[in-house]
Amino acid sequence: MGRAIVVTSGKGGVGKTTVSANLGTALAQLGHSVVLIDADIGLRNLDVVMGLENRIVFHVVDAIRGKCAVQKALIKDRRMENLWLLPASQTDDKDAVTPEEMRSLVNELKQMHDFVIIDCPAGIEMGFKNAIAGADEAIVVATPEVSSIRDADRVVGLLAAADVPARLIVNRINAALVKKGDMLSQADVIEILALELLGAVPMDDQIVATTNKGVPAVLEVTTKSLAAKELQRIAKKLAGHEVEAPATSIGFFTRIGRALGLAASPA
Amino acid sequence: MWSNIKNMFTAKSSASAAKGRLHLVLAHDRSGLEGGRLQAMREEIAAVIAKYVAIDAEAVEIQIETRSRAAQLTLSTPIQPRNA
Numbered sequence: 001m002g003r004a005i006v007v008t009s010g011k012g013g014v015g016k017t018t019v020s021a022n023l024g025t026a027l028a029q030l031g032h033s034v035v036l037i038d039a040d041i042g043l044r045n046l047d048v049v050m051g052l053e054n055r056i057v058f059h060v061v062d063a064i065r066g067k068c069a070v071q072k073a074l075i076k077d078r079r080m081e082n083l084w085l086l087p088a089s090q091t092d093d094k095d096a097v098t099p100e101e102m103r104s105l106v107n108e109l110k111q112m113h114d115f116v117i118i119d120c121p122a123g124i125e126m127g128f129k130n131a132i133a134g135a136d137e138a139i140v141v142a143t144p145e146v147s148s149i150r151d152a153d154r155v156v157g158l159l160a161a162a163d164v165p166a167r168l169i170v171n172r173i174n175a176a177l178v179k180k181g182d183m184l185s186q187a188d189v190i191e192i193l194a195l196e197l198l199g200a201v202p203m204d205d206q207i208v209a210t211t212n213k214g215v216p217a218v219l220e221v222t223t224k225s226l227a228a229k230e231l232q233r234i235a236k237k238l239a240g241h242e243v244e245a246p247a248t249s250i251g252f253f254t255r256i257g258r259a260l261g262l263a264a265s266p267a
Numbered sequence: 268m269w270s271n272i273k274n275m276f277t278a279k280s281s282a283s284a285a286k287g288r289l290h291l292v293l294a295h296d297r298s299g300l301e302g303g304r305l306q307a308m309r310e311e312i313a314a315v316i317a318k319y320v321a322i323d324a325e326a327v328e329i330q331i332e333t334r335s336r337a338a339q340l341t342l343s344t345p346i347q348p349r350n351a
């Protein structure tokens with residue numbers, strides 16, 4: 001029986017789709033069998049971020065409506081042995097499916113795969129409720145900004161109410177700005193949200209470049225790929241492997257802060 | 268010179284401004300109490316206190332803050348000396 005993990009944030013544009021695509025691919029690199037579900041019905045994106053947009057025949061609403069078998073709606077990623085995408089429908093509304101339907105779909109996929117990664121839409125309405133319905137655990141993605149953290153806090157409250165345990169990824173950190181005191185550090189974000197940190201992903205131009213090409217950054221890791229390496233480290237941690245401390249090269253005081261932040265136990 | 272050094276340590280970075288604002292905003296969000304309603308409550312409570320002890324209603328301070336996801340409400344006020 002696999003694990004279903006929803007990637008959520010409240011606010012849009014903070015990196016949910018990027019994190020879903022890269023964690024899913026990195027888990028497949030580790031040898032796990034992974035299905036990515038795009039739960040952003042009406043505004044699908046995970047297909048283009050994965051570079052699989054030209055191969056879509058059926059989508060998640062077709063699978064739920066029984067228009068095709070669930071297996072038929074999955075797109076096999078040819079770059080990997082064990083990675084599939086279940087795309088969102090672009091023509092339906094977010095309320096085309098119910099939480100119960102999503103839960104049974106996710107449960108069916110969990111029978112055959114190690115990980116089901118659900119890319120959640122922005123907002124806290126129907127699309128959010130559908131996306132978290134079948135999830136065993138959640139990853140909350142936040143950028144170190146007031147509006148993102150505020151929205152993440154709402155989502156943390158809703159996840160707690162739904163009994164879905166959550167961990168945090170801080171995305172788009174700019175170490176130089178943190179050092180100057182012009183950006184919140186990951187320790188600040190951990191302290192404010194009182195969540196366990198899974199990882200801190202730096203702002204990295206390579207994410208933009210690989211996304212342009214429809215290639216998850218973890219498939220093109222070089223020595224300079226700071227974000228992709230951190231995403232691979234997070235995937236290992238998710239899968240329960242031993243991992244090193246985060247690799248980001250930031251200052252001494254920030255590291256102390258982080259150590260303190262890490263020591264704080266989640267509420 | 269001393270004030271320069273002091274400034275160096277107390278000058279607010281934009282990150283600490285963000286943190287301070289977040290603590291306040293989240294305290295309101297988590298408790299479901301808007302800033303304006305909090306002030307209305309402050310005035311009502313001050314009126315109640317004034318029935319029992321001499322206080323300056325203007326000096327009553329109300330504060331809501333968060334500690335690890337739980338919101339804490341604090342109200343404080345100086346009490347005026349009896350013969351003042």
Ligand SMILES: Nc1ncnc2c1ncn2[C@@H]1O[C@H](COP(=O)(O)OP(=O)(O)O)[C@@H](O)[C@H]1O
Pocket residue numbers: 009011012013014015016017018019171172173201202203204205207208211227
């Ligand atoms: N760590 C990062 N460094 C640089 N750009 C990033 C990073 N994470 C995400 N992005 C970019 O930010 C934008 C929004 O990301 P996306 O994953 O689509 O967010 P969401 O799914 O939350 O709306 C995209 O253009 C993406 O390429």
Ligand SMILES: [Mg+2]
Pocket residue numbers: 016017018040045120
């Ligand atoms: Mg998205």
